[in-house]
Amino acid sequence: SQQGEEDPxxxxxxxxxxxxxxxxxxxxxxxxxxxxQNSGRGLVHLILIRSNERxxxxxxxxxxxxxxxxSSSLLITASRAADTASYFCATTDAGNMLxxxxxTRLMVKP
Amino acid sequence: xxxxxxxxxxxxxxxxxxxxxKCEQNLGHDTMYWYKQDSKKFLKIMFSYNNKELIINxxxxxxxxxxxxxxxxxxxxxxxxxxxDSAVYFCASSQGTGFYGYTFGSGTRLTVV
Numbered sequence: 001s002q003q004g005e006e007d008p009x010x011x012x013x014x015x016x017x018x019x020x021x022x023x024x025x026x027x028x029x030x031x032x033x034x035x036x037q038n039s040g041r042g043l044v045h046l047i048l049i050r051s052n053e054r055x056x057x058x059x060x061x062x063x064x065x066x067x068x069x070x071s072s073s074l075l076i077t078a079s080r081a082a083d084t085a086s087y088f089c090a091t092t093d094a095g096n097m098l099x100x101x102x103x104t105r106l107m108v109k110p
Numbered sequence: 111x112x113x114x115x116x117x118x119x120x121x122x123x124x125x126x127x128x129x130x131x132k133c134e135q136n137l138g139h140d141t142m143y144w145y146k147q148d149s150k151k152f153l154k155i156m157f158s159y160n161n162k163e164l165i166i167n168x169x170x171x172x173x174x175x176x177x178x179x180x181x182x183x184x185x186x187x188x189x190x191x192x193x194x195d196s197a198v199y200f201c202a203s204s205q206g207t208g209f210y211g212y213t214f215g216s217g218t219r220l221t222v223v
Contacts, residue, residue, distance in 0.1 A: 004117040033211055042114075042200055043153075045211030086151060097165065098143075098212060100206075 006089060014109050019055040020075040021104040023089030024069075030092045032072050033063055035102070037086045045085075046074075079108045113137050116201050116215035123191055124223055131186045133201030138163045143212065144176060145200040153200070159184055170194035191222045 007022045024094070025032070031050045035043040049056045049065045056063045062075040076083055077107050090100045114135045135142060143155040157176045158165040164176065169177050173189045187196060201215040 042214035042216040048211050097155055097158055099155065103151050
C-alpha cells in the first residue's frame with residue numbers, strides 16, 4: 001500500500017505563480033523526501049527534510065514538515081514552464097525503505 | 111557519465127518468456143534498489159540490496175529475482191512473464207539506507223504481449 005497521499009493529484013497554473021503540493025503519510029518517519037519526474041524520465045531527488053526539522057529551503061523550493069499532522073508541503077515559487085512534471089513525496093521509516101506517494105502532476109502554462 | 115544506467119530502455123516480450131534488466135551505478139553507493147511504476151504512476155519498492163542484506167518486498171512474486179555480481183550492479187531477472195508485469199522498472203542507488211536521497215536510472219519500459 002502507498003505510504004503517502006498527495007493532494008492535489010493534478011495542478012495547473014500560469015508561469016510566475018506559486019505551486020503548492022501537499023503530502024500526508026501514515027506511519028512514523030525518519031525523513032521525508034520530494035522527487036520530480038519529467039514525462040518518460042527517471043525521478044530526480046529535490047530535497048530531504050528530517051523528522052526533527054520543520055522547514056527547509058532549496059532555491060525556489062520550500063518544504064515544510066508537520067509530524068504531528070503527518071503531513072508535508074512543497075512550495076515552488078515563481079514557477080516556470082520547465083517545472084512541469086510529476087512531483088512525489090516519499091518517506092523512510094524505521095526500516096529505512098523509501099516509500100512513495102501517488103504524486104501530483106503539475107502543469108505550468110507559459 | 112550517467113550515474114545510474116539501466117538497459118534496455120524498452121523491452122517488448124511475449125508471455126511466458128524470461129528476461130533480465132541490467133543496472134549499473136558509478137556513484138560508489140553501497141545500496142541499490144528496484145522499483146516498479148505502474149500505469150497510474152504509483153511507485154512500489156521491490157528490492158533493496160547492499161553487500162550485506164537483501165530486503166524483499168513480500169508482495170513481489172518469486173518470479174522476480176535480483177542478482178548482484180558486485181557492489182556497482184544489481185540486475186533484475188523475471189521468469190515466466192505475465193501481462194500484469196507490464197510497467198516501468200526503475201533502478202536506484204543511495205549511500206546508506208534512508209538517510210540520503212536516491213539516484214534513479216531513467217527506467218525500463220517492459221511490455222508483455
